[in-house]
Amino acid sequence: MTYLYNIGTYFLMIKEMFRKPTKWSVMKTLIFKDIDDLIFGSLGIVAFISFFVGGVVTIQTALNIDNPLIPKYLVGFATRQSVVLEFAPTFISIIMAGKVGSFITSSIGTMRVTEQIDALEVMGINAINYLVFPKFIAMMLYPFVISIAMFLGILGGMAACIYGGFSTLEDYITGVQMDFNTFHITYAFVKTFVFAFLLATIPSYYGYFMKGGALEVGKASTTSFVWTSVMIILLNYLLTQLMLS
Amino acid sequence: MIEVKDLHKSFGEAHILKGISTVFEKGKTSLVIGQSGSGKTVFLKCLLGLFHPEKGTISYDGKIYANLSDDEKRDLRAEMGMVFQGSALFDSMTIAENVMFPLRMFTKQSKSEMQDRVDFVLNRVNLFEAHNKMPSEASGGMQKRVAIARAIVNNPKYLFCDEPNSGLDPKTAIVIDNLIQEITDEYNITTIINSHDMNSVMEIGEKIVFLKDGHKAWEGSNQTIFKTDNEAVTDFVYSSELFKKVRQMYLEERQ
Numbered sequence: 001m002t003y004l005y006n007i008g009t010y011f012l013m014i015k016e017m018f019r020k021p022t023k024w025s026v027m028k029t030l031i032f033k034d035i036d037d038l039i040f041g042s043l044g045i046v047a048f049i050s051f052f053v054g055g056v057v058t059i060q061t062a063l064n065i066d067n068p069l070i071p072k073y074l075v076g077f078a079t080r081q082s083v084v085l086e087f088a089p090t091f092i093s094i095i096m097a098g099k100v101g102s103f104i105t106s107s108i109g110t111m112r113v114t115e116q117i118d119a120l121e122v123m124g125i126n127a128i129n130y131l132v133f134p135k136f137i138a139m140m141l142y143p144f145v146i147s148i149a150m151f152l153g154i155l156g157g158m159a160a161c162i163y164g165g166f167s168t169l170e171d172y173i174t175g176v177q178m179d180f181n182t183f184h185i186t187y188a189f190v191k192t193f194v195f196a197f198l199l200a201t202i203p204s205y206y207g208y209f210m211k212g213g214a215l216e217v218g219k220a221s222t223t224s225f226v227w228t229s230v231m232i233i234l235l236n237y238l239l240t241q242l243m244l245s
Numbered sequence: 246m247i248e249v250k251d252l253h254k255s256f257g258e259a260h261i262l263k264g265i266s267t268v269f270e271k272g273k274t275s276l277v278i279g280q281s282g283s284g285k286t287v288f289l290k291c292l293l294g295l296f297h298p299e300k301g302t303i304s305y306d307g308k309i310y311a312n313l314s315d316d317e318k319r320d321l322r323a324e325m326g327m328v329f330q331g332s333a334l335f336d337s338m339t340i341a342e343n344v345m346f347p348l349r350m351f352t353k354q355s356k357s358e359m360q361d362r363v364d365f366v367l368n369r370v371n372l373f374e375a376h377n378k379m380p381s382e383a384s385g386g387m388q389k390r391v392a393i394a395r396a397i398v399n400n401p402k403y404l405f406c407d408e409p410n411s412g413l414d415p416k417t418a419i420v421i422d423n424l425i426q427e428i429t430d431e432y433n434i435t436t437i438i439n440s441h442d443m444n445s446v447m448e449i450g451e452k453i454v455f456l457k458d459g460h461k462a463w464e465g466s467n468q469t470i471f472k473t474d475n476e477a478v479t480d481f482v483y484s485s486e487l488f489k490k491v492r493q494m495y496l497e498e499r500q
């Protein structure tokens with residue numbers, strides 16, 4: 001029952017997010033602030049993780065296909081496929097569920113427990129639009145973050161490949177460029193948009209509807225991380241089934 | 246003037262407000278007092294339209310809230326100011342931005358008009374140099390003043406304050422109480438203050454509504470509160486040793 005209730009409330013929140021919009025002059029500053037917090041604020045960690053995980057993917061692939069019959073350029077190919085298809089869109093989104101998600105839940109939750117949300121509502125402001133909509137818009141730039149993750153993942157793989165002596169730069173690049181399928185890019189970015197939506201709205205839901213005090217803000221952040229990741233994994237499965245098979 | 250008739254509010258099974266009727270007059274500071282948990286905050290949030298009562302009516306200068314259209318409700322909301330118990334300042338904005346916020350949202354004033362108005366209300370609550378501080382850098386008393394400034398910046402007709410002096414030292418508390426009363430007087434506002442503080446009662450209690458377990462147990466003023474025989478009220482008033490002693494002395498003197 002509580003699951004149904006939560007899901008219902010979540011969709012009502014989504015609907016409410018588009019109703020009675022906040023004055024544009026105010027909304028504009030909120031959007032820029034959220035772009036700064038959610039997008040630019042995440043670039044550092046995303047770059048760091050992408051580069052090194054890309055490297056690890058390459059090393060492991062190279063070590064696992066230690067067979068003279070398999071051409072060396074497959075290392076680059078395999079790295080590109082795993083980075084573009086799964087690692088950048090999905091793995092990074094799970095990391096973002098922790099970073100961006102808990103930030104959103106705790107900042108909205110704190111506004112709830114300190115009655116700042118009540119203060120907005122008293123003024124006749126649609127608090128859901130005021131708080132969630134700018135995050136939703138800011139997260140529309142999330143594909144930009146994921147593109148960087150893809151690029152750096154492949155770059156990290158290249159660095160690892162050359163430093164580790166697994167194959168030559170030419171082989172790696174040949175592999176990266178091999179059998180390029182644009183539909184894979186479409187698939188990756190459809191996923192990215194869906195995850196961006198989840199990353200903006202699920203944590204907002206857990207922050208907005210929380211009850212209690214400071215301790216509960218912490219708990220809500222954890223719950224929000226768990227459910228955002230679960231939904232990302234589930235929708236990843238569904239979308240993959242729908243689009244690739 | 247705000248008229249409340251037979252107000253009921255429940256949360257699930259818990260019946261919190263059990264039929265409250267009273268009138269709050271214009272230009273007057275009215276107090277709603279009672280122990281923690283007696284329903285003061287719920288009552289105030291019903292008056293603000295944040296909670297929807299199951300039964301009863303609230304009317305603002307003759308307009309019954311429940312009968313208003315959404316637009317009319319919004320217009321009415323714009324005439325209300327609220328000082329929350331914990332001040333509820335937006336912590337991502339400076340003090341001046343907090344006070345300017347309702348103006349930015351609801352008026353078409355130019356930047357300099359807004360700034361003048363912000364200066365005016367901040368000066369009115371005796372804050373002269375705090376404009377660029379963040380709320381977290383301000384003391385509790387200062388935050389309360391900012392909250393009051395934000396509540397009155399849009400010239401409200403109705404001002405609600407939830408325990409405006411909780412967490413303040415007695416001296417600052419009285420300053421805040423007096424400030425609210427002066428502002429009420431000056432701008433002819435209908436003001437309602439929630440409190441459990443006897444100092445407020447003595448200082449500004451020209452009209453007092455006493456809540457107990459969601460009922461209105463008594464109504465009067467600071468002139469009559471010390472004379473009533475209502476047990477719930479005397480229990481509340483004389484819960485502090487100081488007041489007990491004062492009452493004893495008074496009774497002895499009378500004999």
Ligand SMILES: Nc1ncnc2c1ncn2[C@@H]1O[C@H](COP(=O)(O)OP(=O)(O)O)[C@@H](O)[C@H]1O
Nearest residue numbers: 256259261279280281282283284285286287288
């Ligand atoms: N949103 C809510 N949901 C459920 N119960 C609530 C809610 N708000 C207040 N209550 C309950 O209503 C009662 C009165 O609370 P309140 O009005 O905050 O008391 P106080 O007089 O201290 O301000 C308390 O028992 C509280 O638990």
Ligand SMILES: [Mg+2]
Nearest residue numbers: 285286330407
């Ligand atoms: Mg209260």
